[in-house]
Structures are given as C-alpha cells and as structure tokens.
Amino acid sequence: DQQVKQNSPSLSVQEGRISILNCDYTNSMFDYFLWYKKYPAEGPTFLISISSIKDKNEDGRFTVFLNKSAKHLSLHIVPSQPGDSAVYFCAARDTGGFKTIFGAGTRLFVKA
C-alpha cells in the first residue's frame, strides 16, 4: 500500500528553467510533509518541509506547495542548476509523528 506516490521516476530540465516535482498521498492523517535530496553514495539530505496548516513554504530557490483537498504537493526549483541533479524524495509524517513514509523518488537531471 503506497501511501506516498511519486509517479515520475525521472525529470529532465534545462539549466535556468523551473523544475517541478510532484507527489501524491493517500493518508489524510498526514500532517507534515518533507522533501529530501539524495546524491549517489550519500544519505538523503533534508531540503524543505511544510505543515498541513500551510499551503506554501519557500526557502531560496525551493518552494513547496501543498493542496490538501487534492492530497498533492509539489516542489518547485527555480532557477534549476546542474548541481540540483539528484534523486528527490517526498516524505510524509502522520499525527503521531514517529513514522515518516517516503515516496519512491524522482531523479532530476538538470542539463547545462
């Protein structure tokens, strides 16, 4: 039962353009959402998060949007840079807080 889904296994974007990574979830008990970035041979690195009481959170080039009615969130990276090329994981946490569920990841390629 995949509670967090990232339906695009990969995404290719030109340097300087916007990257949009999408994530859908099924569990309405999720109240906190996170994005992690992972380079090869490294562990995931926390990128940005959003609470369910908000619909947008911005940190520099990274913005996360949350649409609770659609159970959908997206990560926008603008402008995209070659160093952003990595696997991006969407994750969600339930109200109890101890269990974080990850999606399968989207591999982003930013072409110079």
Next chain:
Amino acid sequence: ETGVTQSPTHLIKTRGQQVTLRCSSQSGHNTVSWYQQALGQGPQFIFQYYREEENGRGNFPPRFSGLQFPNYSSELNVNALELDDSALYLCASSSQMNTEAFFGQGTRLTVV
C-alpha cells in the same frame, strides 16, 4: 559538530547469518530511526528509538531488532538473513521525535 555516521559502509553476508549495523547520531540528537532502501525504492521505515526505547515500528518482522545506547548511538540487528534483505540501510537522527531527521551515508548490505 559531527554528523550521523554509519558503519560499516559495505557488508556481504550469507543467507541465514546474523548482522549488526551501527549508527552514531548527530551531537545533541536523542532520536534515531532506521530505514531500509531497496533498489529503485524510497526508504522504508523499520523502527525508531527515543531515549533508549523503541517507540514506533514499521512492517518488518521480529528478526529485525535494535538498540539505542545512553549516548544515543544505535544498532540494527538482523537475524536469519534472507536474500531480500539486501538493501541500503539508513540511519537518521533528530533532536526530537517530530523534527527533521539527518541521515547517515548508509550501509550497503548484500546477502548471498
């Protein structure tokens, strides 16, 4: 401030054997979570330890067990290894149960 470190980085074991993986949490962090990441998938939550006690568990059999020590470092033990246990095992620490987790680089376990 040291980050999360895991040992060993790579390990090969034979089916039926037992394995112990180790994790040193980031300084000041009292919560440790363990994840299993199979190829092409996102990290799957195994369990979490808070102040030396297990306080949450994912859908993993009892042969997956753990410990957290007074210095908040942690071990993951897997008994009766199966071929499907081959994966990247990630440890993540956080300062409280509901804050962003910082991951180690992982231990790549291969069961033959």
